Amino acid sequence: MATLPTLDFQDYVAGGDRRASFLKTLGETAREVGFFYLTGHGVPLEVSDGLVSLARKFFALPQAEKEAIDIANSPHFRGYTRIGNEHTRGRRDWRQQIDFGVDRPAIPQDGQQPLWTRLQGPNQWPAALPELEPAVRDWQARLEAVSVQLLEAFALALELPADAFSAIYREQPNHRLKVIHYPGRDIAEDEQGVGAHKDGGFLTLLLQDRQAGLQVETDAGWVTAAPIRGSFVVNIGELLELATNGYLRATTHRVVAPPAGVDRISIAFFFAARLDTEIPLVSLPAHLAALARGPASDPLNPMFRDTGLNQLKQRLRSHPDVAQRHYADILHQFGL
Numbered sequence: 001m002a003t004l005p006t007l008d009f010q011d012y013v014a015g016g017d018r019r020a021s022f023l024k025t026l027g028e029t030a031r032e033v034g035f036f037y038l039t040g041h042g043v044p045l046e047v048s049d050g051l052v053s054l055a056r057k058f059f060a061l062p063q064a065e066k067e068a069i070d071i072a073n074s075p076h077f078r079g080y081t082r083i084g085n086e087h088t089r090g091r092r093d094w095r096q097q098i099d100f101g102v103d104r105p106a107i108p109q110d111g112q113q114p115l116w117t118r119l120q121g122p123n124q125w126p127a128a129l130p131e132l133e134p135a136v137r138d139w140q141a142r143l144e145a146v147s148v149q150l151l152e153a154f155a156l157a158l159e160l161p162a163d164a165f166s167a168i169y170r171e172q173p174n175h176r177l178k179v180i181h182y183p184g185r186d187i188a189e190d191e192q193g194v195g196a197h198k199d200g201g202f203l204t205l206l207l208q209d210r211q212a213g214l215q216v217e218t219d220a221g222w223v224t225a226a227p228i229r230g231s232f233v234v235n236i237g238e239l240l241e242l243a244t245n246g247y248l249r250a251t252t253h254r255v256v257a258p259p260a261g262v263d264r265i266s267i268a269f270f271f272a273a274r275l276d277t278e279i280p281l282v283s284l285p286a287h288l289a290a291l292a293r294g295p296a297s298d299p300l301n302p303m304f305r306d307t308g309l310n311q312l313k314q315r316l317r318s319h320p321d322v323a324q325r326h327y328a329d330i331l332h333q334f335g336l
């Protein structure tokens with residue numbers, strides 16, 4: 001396979017035969033590859049171009065302005081991570097990024113609350129780029145809506161009711177957004193933009209600027225998911241894989257650093273589960289259940305059924321500085 005399949009969401013919206021054929025391809029693609037391009041998602045090009053251009057402005061700010069919203073300030077893992085300060089499987093990733101989440105008040109802690117409650121809290125917004133906050137909020141709302149519709153489509157593709165997964169997002173959907181900059185290889189010490197990994201949530205919707213770098217592991221080897229203007233790259237996370245007993249596939253992917261003198265922006269929206277639930281197991285119809293491969297979570301990073309604890313563990317592993325500063329009391333519980 002030289003490239004990933006493309007699905008046009010307008011086929012789903014149209015209903016009838018077009019919807020039926022969309023759902024058939026969606027089911028097959030998600031089972032075989034776990035990755036595809038989505039067009040026709042309804043997010044206008046001006047909106048995505050606007051966000052990419054704000055991202056470029058942010059990363060071009062003086063380092064001190066960026067570090068004013070350092071992620072280490074935030075027990076909720078929100079804010080700026082400088083180049084080389086995030087880790088995948090213990091190795092440095094050569095990228096800088098800002099992490100945003102759902103903006104909710106922090107939950108006061110007296111040691112009685114479940115651990116995941118420490119993840120809830122406000123975002124950090126850069127004072128030097130006030131336009132970023134409304135643009136990010138708008139993006140979060142749009143991508144949340146697309147994600148919910150896509151999950152309904154996944155449920156239908158699995159011959160389940162459209163709301164089969166809704167317990168994990170209804171009323172309080174949860175997501176993370178990473179605005180990412182990969183410097184060229186003249187700055188990066190390594191070709192690891194981000195190391196090989198699977199995403200932990202339900203679905204990831206990725207916007208790329210014009211520079212390639214994302215690679216997807218398939219049966220035929222690593223395939224480059226070059227940017228296609230107007231599309232998102234969608235992939236399945238480990239939660240959806242587990243929820244479907246491995247029928248849907250969470251596929252390993254990585255990013256190679258751009259060549260010297262070139263950089264790359266990507267904006268990854270991770271649609272996750274509510275923090276206060278457990279990973280559900282849906283009952284597939286027998287003919288689909290027969291094709292499910294069983295749970296396939298990463299043996300180096302096993303999942304908890306409790307979705308909040310799972311997300312906390314992933315964040316602690318990725319951000320050792322936040323972990324040391326705000327979670328030193330509980331790191332031993334995660335083997336860290």
Ligand SMILES: O=C(O)CCC(=O)C(=O)O
Pocket residue numbers: 178180194199206208213214253254255266267268
């Ligand atoms: O930047 C990209 O293209 C993908 C990033 C990614 O896979 C991730 O952050 O999980």
Ligand SMILES: [Fe+2]
Pocket residue numbers: 197198199253
């Ligand atoms: Fe990823």
